Amino acid sequence: MLVGGPLAWCERRFGKRATNVACYAAAAAGAALQVVGAAELAPAAVVVGGGMQGFSYAAGQSCRFNAAALAPAADKAKAVSWTVLGGAAAVLGPEVARMTLNAVPGAPYVGSFITAGVIQLAGLVCSGLVVYDDDGAKAGPAEAGGSGAAAEGGGGDSGAPGTDAPKDGDAAVAGSLATFGIVGAVVATSSVFCVMAAMMQTTPLAMLDAGFDKSMTVWVTEGHILGMFLPSLVSGRFVRWVGAQNAVVLGWCVLCVGGALPVVDAQRPAWAYFAGLVLIGVGWNLAYVGASLMLASTTLPPARAATLKRLTDGLAVTLVGCCILSTGAIFGALRHDAWWLYVGVGGCFLCLAVCHRLADTPDIPRVVAVGTRGGAGKGAAAKGATTAVEPASSATVQMTSVPPAADAKETYD
Template structure:
């Protein structure tokens, strides 16, 4: 294929120019999808509790859309593998928009069965939001991958912070058009996912995965990539930090992408554990706050701070991962999640401030684990099978999140929110021996 970007004439290689365009489009789509993701998280458990009349299964919505994200991760990964990132990501966000519409219809019809099906479909947006981070790394060099991933993740912050804080206004608007108050945020979610799909479908050109494969094929055949400079043969970064642009530089990246990299299992385990802990505690926090007399505005504020902490530190996290190593940052994620669990367990139920701080630490721990784990996975998998393998890893992450979301309601119902928070924090420590064992094998 020949979908390389034109030379900018300013000393920027076609590969670097393409990477800049890809990151710009991904950032725009992530801002939109972040609003859709966070809006549903804020009221999903409350809507189910209201329709079911019980808190026992309040964690079921999180489990359902996380399980749906598992199936979507397979679909998005396989479609991306076959056709490229653009159709894969656009299709995923479109499915998320359809799921949002289904949730609204279920609330209007007061149909629990339709709600569960719609939440499952809605999970496609969650999966796609996470899969987009891989697209940011396709054209990046190995020593800049974490920073490329972080740029995509941080874009979710704006939408993720705005979305929950619009829970109350969108609820009020929903009531004016005959939609139940708690279904209002899904109006925002559906519109956000649909717009994200359109942005990707129209402007994610060149496709980063297809372009990366093309450059690798050219390098394998001994043909220098367009725009190669002599300096590239030393492995130096081109302007813009998008990775080597010459044949030698591309060969270097390919060598690091060897399929038997040791980071595959610890990377997957880090992301799985951080996901199950984060989802379990996050899911029941709005219910916990609501049970102590606070409204959706308080829940929205706490979730907004949580989502902000999930994505806002990404540039710093990416730099730390590239500078100090994947394993060290992964270990730090386990310790941060432990601190979050301890604080959430000790915080009084009526203390929104302490719960907000605990949820901020929870988001930060998740961010440290996701960025370091993503870099480990991308390092370990070759371009030929990268999208499919990344999709399967995200399936495991989604299943873990579904398990955490489903179990969270049952644990709170039988033992209370503090027990859930403490258990989650302790579980996160399992990251440490896994990282230590991998380091020892190296």
């Protein structure tokens, strides 16, 4: 929740590989601290170690953007959805924790924390081996044989590791947040995560209050997790077919229907909770993949785009944390009427998504180099290049980029 901005700076300064490896190393150290805390009965060490493991979550959140950046334009949606599919492994977490709970005799939870540390170390190795979209930028434009404006201007905001962003980088990111299309993507990513988490956390409380046992709540929660991630097998193709914004709208519709199921029947049967949470998961998947694709398709320079994505994920996790902390108090005050509160909030965001879809406003702009006025030769691009910004349709996110002419230089607003 707190490391989105610092990690974006680290990615600019040291590169994505070094940043992610450091995140998993910190998470592994946190798991080791939890082992010591559980063995020595030190709750503070367990809490601090749990916070340190959040670094790996922050690193994993950016994987979908890296996959989209490396994928061909036609397969960006599929790359995002297949990356999100990896979250289906979360259904194994409770089972692994249960099986390793007493693995160390006389020291409960130590075995679970050791297992968590092993998983973090595996993530560290994988993060060091994976290909990143900024790997090819390490040489910089001057070393890669570039000439003209790129070499004379020092490379600009290339996003290459080891180069600092321009002084107005933060202002440019702040300005991009005022862009209508990017605002829609940020709001969709954050809000759908927030409402989904609130409904997911409320369900076990509501089921226990309705007389169901704890094993039933676990079964329903596992169904919800599968509903969140298994649709990624096809949601990428679906999002590409209907468009990112339409997928966000449809996802909100499915999520609101799922949220209403547990309370439309006064008897509140178990199937209503199960079906409702599965639909909530499916709706989240559609909206999340669509909104992530909108963010991944932004035409900001790489370093600024990375900052925007990190800050968006930080905002989403912050809102989710606030919702999780408040669900108990909200359910205690409203009981089962809390469902209608969440459905109402989801309906408001659905209306915003529909307005964003219908608004005749440029979504994610496409930068098209249209030529030069200064003639050919070294430095001509810097002196005479002109750039046209072609707005993408508000119905879909532009997922293809038009390569600039050989003597033209792209500029970004």
